[in-house]
Amino acid sequence: GENVEQHPSTLSVQEGDSAVIKCTYSDSASNYFPWYKQELGKRPQLIIDIRSNVGEKKDQRIAVTLNKTAKHFSLHITETQPEDSAVYFCAEYTGGFKTIFGAGTRLFVKA
């Protein structure tokens, strides 16, 4: 069935270091992969997304890579700051108007 596996569940980094979160999906028909940041008690906020015809996308300190053959995609945050601390969710859009979320990664950035 449809499933997105996300690792790690918790990630602690020192301010200024990089953080990498990885996801694997199962539906080969999926064509759109958004990443959301969720702060405590708040709504998920889209931070970056990638479509299946692109291998990499970058927006300032955030980048996402996609390997369609291996069915995995990753979020890279460089020069992390304390305000990057939040829960990050990867997701896949299966094309049937359905979005499947990963289990989330709790990122702690230590000052």
Place this chain on the structure above:
Amino acid sequence: EPEVTQTPSHQVTQMGQEVILRCVPISNHLYFYWYRQILGQKVEFLVSFYNNEISEKSEIFDDQFSVERPDGSNFTLKIRSTKLEDSAMYFCASSSSGGWGYTQYFGPGTRLTVL
């Protein structure tokens, strides 16, 4: 910047009661969604809605759930007979397109507590 809004922000109800959660999507959006998030867990898809009908629904969205767009602006989620396990944050979302590379915008959520 236009935003998705939801009311109420917090709803407390007794088990077995009906609740209606309300959402006002972004005005020119055509696709609408409901998600739930049990405390500390992931966001789970419930249902998508387009052109006044359900496009897709998950296994969670059983006969106790229904959605409606009663007018040109509101989108509602009804739970007919609430259970304790329905306690969660419910997020509404909307998008301008349902196809290639759409972006969903989430509302602030309604926290439902079933006692």
